[in-house]
Ligand code: AMP
């Protein structure tokens with residue numbers, strides 16, 4: 001999608017620290033990290049949010065979890081734990097309207113969330 005920040009990152013039209021890319025997913029470092037490890041797991045196909053999800057998108061969105069698992073292993077936080085967050089819509093402060101999963105870890109987090 002022409003005007004989408006994450007589509008531009010996926011297509012390398014703007015720079016970012018991509019740590020992994022395949023035909024389905026791109027994983028890169030969040031520019032404003034909220035934890036020692038903060039990665040974004042992003043499907044290459046443009047989908048704004050869960051609200052726009054259609055039947056047939058389950059496989060692709062499921063791959064985001066596989067990508068998160070792999071990225072946690074690559075970052076050395078698979079044993080210590082991590083949090084996966086998908087913000088959807090204004091109340092959740094979704095800033096980029098291209099669905100993405102935050103992978104946060106590398107330090108003890110506060111609990112509960114919110
Ligand atoms: P969300 O609020 O869930 O939409 O999260 C969007 C995330 O994208 C935020 O954590 C931002 O820090 C991050 N972000 C914005 N621009 C960039 C960029 N150019 N490269 C990497 N991450 C970005």
Ligand code: ZN
Nearest residue numbers: 004007046098
């Ligand atoms: Zn996009």
